[in-house]
Amino acid sequence: MRRGNWHACHDHTGRQWGDEGKGRAVDYLSAQADVTARATGGDNAGHTLNVGEHLLKLHLVPSGILHPHVACVLGNGMVINPVNLVKEIEELRGFGLDVSPERLKVSTRAHLITPAHLALDRASERERGDSKIGTTLRGIGPAYGDKVDRRGIRVGEMLDVEAFAQRFEEALSRTNGDLARRGADLIDIHGAVEQYVKAAARLRPYITDTSMFIDDALRAGKRVVVEGAQGTLLDVDFGSYPFVTSSSPTVGGALTGLGFGPTYVDRVVGVAKAFSTRVGGGPMPTELDGPLADRLRGTGANFWDEYGTTTGRPRRVGWLDGVILRYACVINGFTELVLTKLDILSGFESLQICTAYEIDGERTTEVPASVDGLARATPVYETFPGWSEDVSEIRRMSDLPANARRYLDAIAELCRTPIDVVSVGPERAQLVHA
Numbered sequence: 001m002r003r004g005n006w007h008a009c010h011d012h013t014g015r016q017w018g019d020e021g022k023g024r025a026v027d028y029l030s031a032q033a034d035v036t037a038r039a040t041g042g043d044n045a046g047h048t049l050n051v052g053e054h055l056l057k058l059h060l061v062p063s064g065i066l067h068p069h070v071a072c073v074l075g076n077g078m079v080i081n082p083v084n085l086v087k088e089i090e091e092l093r094g095f096g097l098d099v100s101p102e103r104l105k106v107s108t109r110a111h112l113i114t115p116a117h118l119a120l121d122r123a124s125e126r127e128r129g130d131s132k133i134g135t136t137l138r139g140i141g142p143a144y145g146d147k148v149d150r151r152g153i154r155v156g157e158m159l160d161v162e163a164f165a166q167r168f169e170e171a172l173s174r175t176n177g178d179l180a181r182r183g184a185d186l187i188d189i190h191g192a193v194e195q196y197v198k199a200a201a202r203l204r205p206y207i208t209d210t211s212m213f214i215d216d217a218l219r220a221g222k223r224v225v226v227e228g229a230q231g232t233l234l235d236v237d238f239g240s241y242p243f244v245t246s247s248s249p250t251v252g253g254a255l256t257g258l259g260f261g262p263t264y265v266d267r268v269v270g271v272a273k274a275f276s277t278r279v280g281g282g283p284m285p286t287e288l289d290g291p292l293a294d295r296l297r298g299t300g301a302n303f304w305d306e307y308g309t310t311t312g313r314p315r316r317v318g319w320l321d322g323v324i325l326r327y328a329c330v331i332n333g334f335t336e337l338v339l340t341k342l343d344i345l346s347g348f349e350s351l352q353i354c355t356a357y358e359i360d361g362e363r364t365t366e367v368p369a370s371v372d373g374l375a376r377a378t379p380v381y382e383t384f385p386g387w388s389e390d391v392s393e394i395r396r397m398s399d400l401p402a403n404a405r406r407y408l409d410a411i412a413e414l415c416r417t418p419i420d421v422v423s424v425g426p427e428r429a430q431l432v433h434a
């Protein structure tokens with residue numbers, strides 16, 4: 001298949017540690033889509049969307065669910081907690097949204113997150129002590145571990161209730177043995193089986209071969225938006241290992257996580273915040289603390305303030321790390337960038353962009369492969385004059401204050417990637433176009 005107008009596929013991915021406002025960007029992209037899909041990760045991801053009066057938190061279901069004409073796919077590359085998926089479906093229904101099996105498709109080949117994975121995630125984090133990863137405790141790592149170890153349970157197995165209940169029970173018993181040896185709390189197997197069998201019955205109509213569904217859509221000339229989760233620096237290959245998630249949220253993961261070829265991809269949209277944020281442990285070279293950090297983070301009173309959607313933890317914040325952003329552009333081959341939260345930078349006298357690192361006295365523009373290297377990186381900053389104007393009502397790039405344009409131009413140049421859209425507030429309409 002050649003790239004063509006009759007089958008467009010967009011992919012977009014967070015550019016560093018997640019939290020770039022991807023939900024917001026995919027909400028905007030999915031308004032023009034027929035299908036939105038998730039390819040990797042599980043309910044460790046979280047998007048907070050502001051829809052009219054409502055505040056909606058999504059963890060598993062793609063943001064396209066908000067647009068009645070869009071179908072949503074949970075791809076084979078995901079790890080899915082079925083109990084939490086049922087909860088999310090109910091919550092969306094409570095908002096009056098149509099979440100029927102015609103609109104939501106769950107891959108037979110996705111792997112299940114079981115209570116064993118939740119317990120193992122907790123036990124591993126506790127045992128790591130001070131060097132813990134800072135996971136979301138959603139069982140992500142252990143679920144992918146079982147997948148790669150070829151003993152995971154897949155979503156399609158829920159279709160045969162008896163066989164599923166038996167396999168599930170065996171997996172939990174095995175884990176209870178392990179947990180007992182490690183001195184951790186044991187799983188209530190009986191309760192878990194009951195809960196999962198119930199969830200399986202509820203999800204059965206949604207389970208299907210999603211690769212075929214996507215292929216049919218693409219062949220019919222429909223637009224598919226693949227919604228990235230996490231970010232490049234959380235990628236198990238390209239991230240600050242071991243402080244990463246256990247999947248490939250970079251662009252390659254979209255292909256294996258859904259099952260379609262690169263020939264279908266027309267655009268790769270990177271979502272970046274106008275400054276840097278991070279949840280969890282591990283090095284963050286441009287991290288700030290004190291009053292500057294408080295201004296970037298917000299107080300937590302607003303949903304768009306920098307507190308994790310999934311965990312509620314205050315996010316670490318800092319100046320824009322251009323070294324990492326350029327790295328993300330290299331790894332993902334972004335055709336364009338969406339920059340979020342430019343409005344938060346109004347009123348700063350000056351702004352800094354990290355354009356290189358100094359590591360052990362050497363200057364470099366590369367992201368070190370080792371987490372120790374990144375921990376030793378001192379940022380080299382370029383300083384830009386700030387702007388005092390409120391930008392929240394601006395809708396065209398040319399109407400932005402000259403210093404804001406200068407800041408954006410510097411980012412685009414550094415990354416060799418055009419910035420097509422900038423968000424300047426939490427409302428759907430608060431977007432500035434090129």
Ligand code: IMP
Nearest residue numbers: 018044045134135136140244245279280
């Ligand atoms: P896990 O994915 O729960 O195993 O967590 C591994 C690392 O990825 C931790 O640092 C988490 O904070 C981080 N992480 C996982 N998902 C997200 C996300 O959607 N946004 C931001 N950080 C995430």
